Amino acid sequence: MMMSNQPVKHLSRYFSTLLLLIAVCSTSANAQTADNEEILMMYQADQASRLSPDTDWTLLAKQDSLRRIRAYELIDSGLLTTGNDYHHAAMIFQHGLDSVDYGKAVDLMRKALELDSTINKWLLAAAIDRELMSKEQPQIFGTQYRREGDRMVRYKIDTTQISPEERAAHGVRSLAEQLVVEREFNLIPISSYHRTAESLEQTMSFIEQEREKGDTSRFNVGENGLRHFADQLMQKGDNEGAARVQQLQKALYPTAVNEEDCHCPENKYAPSKANQVFTFSNGQKIVACGFVLNHGAFLELSEFVLAECDSDHIIDFWDAMRSCRLSFSRDTLLIEDLYTLPLGDNLQETVITWAREYISYDHGVLKRDKAINRNLKLYDQSTIQAVLKAYESTDNILNDAKMGLLDRLFVAAISNSEEAKVAFMQFRGRFPELDGAYLHQYRILQEMLTAWDGVDRP
Known part of the structure; x- marks a missing residue:
């Protein structure tokens, strides 16, 4: 392992993981009211699967079906307890096949709002409209469009059932705005x-x-x-x-809000000059301000804040010890916490995404979902045994090579090896001179291991 950038690398891991652990500890302390991690991950998979322009819709239909089956199991087992849980489940049924699924989405959204009145109501309106459409009845809010011949049109609507105020309260576009959307649907990309x-x-x-x-x-x-x-x-x-x-x-479109006329509020964390503005379809705009590591197709920042344009408050702050990649697609801002671990070919260190946060507006209300990336390609048994053998046979002289071995022990531990976990936890006892950047690395990895094994595990 190279030491030239170790302090930044190790502190980046430390602070990123510390924030994750704070969330984990908070969840543990409120176990009775914690959001269900499995339904959250199912919801995220549901959303992510629809972001690709090359979606395999036949495969997606099978995946949707499996998610609905599992959602029923979680509901019947009493494992959904919060408003967010029921909201996430409602979205899964909203992508169902028939009026039974859409009716279930309606029921789940009503339960979600019963438990938490602050949850955005748009999905309730959309589920009600979709259930009506599946029964060939007029929708009442105006959220549903469907293809008629070679055009996408707003599905028939009974405009007398919902007032403009109710429509707005549910985060639904006005009747005039719906016609603008219909026109845009039919323009050639x-x-x-x-x-x-x-x-x-x-x-x-x-x-x-x-x-x-x-x-x-x-x-x-x-x-x-x-x-x-x-x-x-x-x-x-x-x-x-x-x-x-x-x-x-x-x-x-020089009159559009961009980096030149949208700034972060003055704050003690980062500069107020915009690095990039992310514009959502509902008109909301989030600006990122901080120190740029890379500004290609994907913006990489350290020590940065996010804020809404023209807001006096920041959304959140990511400190100087963190390296994050920001990307925007289909109305979702993705923030990836980046780390270096020996997960490449021949155990070469490679940059991986340790955690992801999805920021969206859900038709007006800011929504943040974060989870550890559990789709890492971990070690098989032969690799785990090779790592353990290397650790057992190494000398007791602390150097860069030993810290590289520590990284591999960590990956072996999260690869479900209890033996590697024991060796990892005893590493400091074997190398008592551990200090400085080396100590930072060890503590960070300890906390990452705790987070991996924590209550957010599905």
Whole structure:
């Protein structure tokens, strides 16, 4: 293990994990009211599976079915106890197949609001509308659209049942706004033109020409259309192309809120100058301000804050010992806590995502979901035994190589090896001279192991 960047690496692990542990301890102390981690992870999987432009809908239908089966089991076992639990389950049934599933989503959302009146009501409105639509009855809020011929149209609506005030209270767009959405649904995405274009330059020239046409253009060259096109390029690995489209979007829409006219409030943690603004479909904008480690297709920051544009308060602060990657797609801001562990080929150290936080607005209300990444490719039994053998045969001279071995012991421990866990916990006893950056590394890994084995484990 190289020592040149150890203090930053180790402290980054320490503080990131400390925050996770605080959350874990809080959950443990309130076990009777804690959100169910399994239904949360199912909800996150449900949402993440719909972010990809290349979604396999046949496979997704099977995954949705399995999630509904497990959700029923959790409900019947009495393992869902909080408003958030029922909200997460409601979303899973909202992606069901028939009126029975949608009716279940309605019931679950009503239970969620009964337990926690602060939960956003949009999903209740959407579930009610979808249940009505499945029965060929008019919707009442106006959340549902469906294809008729070659067009997407707002499904028929009885506008007399819900007042404008009720619609707004449920986070639903006004009737006029719904018609704007219907128009945008039927515009041709720029990606369709780009598939046959000879180059990105040709596509960008086409975008400028279409914008001059205004409302007569058949292509979605508005601010949101260009942002979605940039997202698609990112997801396909064309980071340079995505950055160029983002610059064009800012040039064509200078009145849109961007880094130049959106700032973080003055605070004691980080600069107030914007690094990037993330714009959500409901008009809400979150700005990131801090110290840039990398600003390619994905923004990497350290010592930064997030805030809403024009707000006097920050959403949260990530300190100087943390390295995070921020990305935005389909109305969700993803923050990934990055760490280096020996999980590459031949146990080479590689940057992995230790935890993920998803920030969204759920039609007006800020929502944050965080979880440890439990999809790491861990060690098999032969690798665990090789690590243990190397540890047993090594000498007692503390150096970089021993700290590299400590990293491998940690990974072996989270790979479900009790023997590796014991060896890991006894490491300081074997190397009593452990101090400085080495001690930081050990303490951080201890806390990460505790978090991995903690109450958030599904």
